[in-house]
Amino acid sequence: MIKIGIFGYGNLGRGVECAVAKNKDMELVGVFTRRNPESVKVRTPGVQVYHESAIEGMKDEIDVLILCGGSATDLPVQTPKYASMFSVVDSFDTHARIPEHFAHVDAAAKAAGTTCIISCGWDPGMFSLNRLYANCILPDGKDYTFWGKGVSQGHSDAVRRIEGVKDCRQYTIPVESALEAVRAGKQPELTTREKHERECFVVAEEGADLARIENEIKTMPNYFSDYNTTVHFITEEEMKRDHSGLPHGGSVIRTGVTGMNDEHTHVVEYTLKLDSNPEFTGSVIAAYARAVARLNKEGQTGCKTVFDIAPAYLSDLSGEELCAHLL
C-alpha cells in the first residue's frame, strides 16, 4: 500500500481524498491542516486530522505527501520545505514562476533524497503533456488551448470584490465558431476575444446599482475588458441551486502539416469535460503519487514534472500486463 498524506483540506484536498479512495493500492494516513484539527471533518472513515505541526514526526508513516495549498503564497514556501522531509506532489500553476519553483524544490529534494513532482493536474499537467506530445509529432504546426465551459475561481473572486456584490460565479466559455475553425485544421489567428467569452452570475446586495456593477465587471482590465461578457443577476437561492458545482474542462488542439509539399493536414485534440475540477485534479495527482512512490524506491530523487515520468509508472499493472491489455 502507498501511504498518502494530504496537506491542506480545501476543495483540492477533498478532491485528492476522493481519488485516494478509488485507488486500491493507496491508503490515506492523515490530513494536515493549519486550522484547529477538531474543526475539520474528513470523509474517509478512520482517518485522523492533525495540526500541520504534527507532520514532522510522521516521516516513517507517509510515502507521499500531497500539498493542496494555493500557488500564490502557500506552495512557494511549502513545497521546498516539505520536499526536504517527504516525497511530495503539488499542483503549482503560476506558469511564469515554474522554473524558479522547480529549482527550489529540486535542491531540497536532492539534498534529502526525496522525489517530487510539481505542477501536476490538468493544466498544468495533462494539457501540458498533450501539448508536448503533439508538438513532437507535428513540428510544423500550431497550438491552441481552449478552457471551459467551467468555473474560474480567480474571475469569480474578482467580481466578488466589486462593491455591492454578495456572490459571483464566473464561467469561461470557448467560442464555438473558433473551436470549429481550429478543428477544421485552418490554423486561424485568434484574438483573446475570439477564443473565449465570459458569463457571470451575480448575487447583488439589496438596493445595489446593478448597471454600475455590470459596467464595472465588463470594463475590468485583464479579467474582463478583453472579452465579450454577459452578466446575469440572480438570487441567492438560484446561486445555491444552479451554481454550486465546480465543473471545468477544455481542449488542447494542435494542427500541423506533413508531406513533401505540406499537402496533408492533421488535427490532434485532447478534450476534458469535468463535473468537478478539484476531484479530477486530485485524480491526476493520485496517479502521479504512485509514480513518485515507485521512483523514490528506485532511488530516482529530485524534482520532476509530468514530462519526466514514463507513463508506465502511473499504473499499478506490470509492464507485461500493460503490453497485453492496453497497448
Add this chain to the structure above:
Amino acid sequence: MIKIGIFGYGNLGRGVECAVAKNKDMELVGVFTRRNPESVKVRTPGVQVYHESAIEGMKDEIDVLILCGGSATDLPVQTPKYASMFSVVDSFDTHARIPEHFAHVDAAAKAAGTTCIISCGWDPGMFSLNRLYANCILPDGKDYTFWGKGVSQGHSDAVRRIEGVKDCRQYTIPVESALEAVRAGKQPELTTREKHERECFVVAEEGADLARIENEIKTMPNYFSDYNTTVHFITEEEMKRDHSGLPHGGSVIRTGVTGMNDEHTHVVEYTLKLDSNPEFTGSVIAAYARAVARLNKEGQTGCKTVFDIAPAYLSDLSGEELCAHLL
C-alpha cells in the same frame, strides 16, 4: 544530427521520410529495400537507395533504423534480426502477438546493447498512451475506442479478393449516435454493429454480377457481417479522383466517476483526424526515434514501448525549455 535509416519503402516508409524532413535534428542517411534499388525513387534529395544486404556494413552510419515492413510476416523476423545490429523502431500492430514480439526484440537488443521501441504509431501508440493515462487517472470508468472515418487497408483487400472486383476502398466510420452517448458520459454497452459502420467503394469488372458482389461483401464473416455496410459501385476514374488518399483517425474516450458517492462524471477524449495515415504514423515514429537515440546514448538498452518512454525524451528542447514554454 540523428542519423536515420528507413527499411522498406512502401506507404509507411514514405511517411517516415516526410517526417524526417520536418525534424531539423534528423538526417536520412539511406533507404533499404528488398527490390532492385534502381527501381526505387526516393523524394529526399541526395539520399541513396540500397539493397537490404548493404545494411550490415553501415552500422556506424545509422543511429536509428526504422522498420517499415508489415506486421504479418516482415516485422516478426526483421525487428529481432536488426535489433541485434541497430537501435530500431517498428510499428508492429498485431495486438495479440505483442508480448511475444517484445520478448524476441528485448533479447536481441539486450545482447547487442541496442535500444528498440516496438508498436509505435497511433494505434498501437498514441491511442495506447491515452488509454493508459486515462485509466490511471480514472480507475472507476470505461474505455471506448472508435476508429475512422478512415480507410482500412485490410478490409479493402478483403473485398478485392471477391470475384469480379477490380478495386475497392473501404471506409470505417464511427456511428455518430454512439459517439454522442459516450461523450455524454452515459457509459453505454455497445455492440460491434452499434459502434462502427462500413462503406465500400467498388470498381467492378465489366459484366460482373453486382448484386452477388454486394451480397458477398455484406455477408463476409469477421470483416463485414457484424456491421451495417453500404456498397457503392463506381468507375475507375471516380476511384482515382475521389479515393486516392489514405485518411484515418478516431477517438479514445474514457468516462469515469469520482466523489465519495460517485456523484461526478468526467469525460477524457483524445481524437485524431488525419489526412494521411502513413505520414502521421511516420511522424510519431520519428519523434520516438529521437527518444531511442537519446536512451541509447545514456546506455538504456533493450526493448521498450511508448509506455516506457518519459515524454521529455521525444523533444529536442531541454528540460528547462520545456518547463518554461510547454508546461
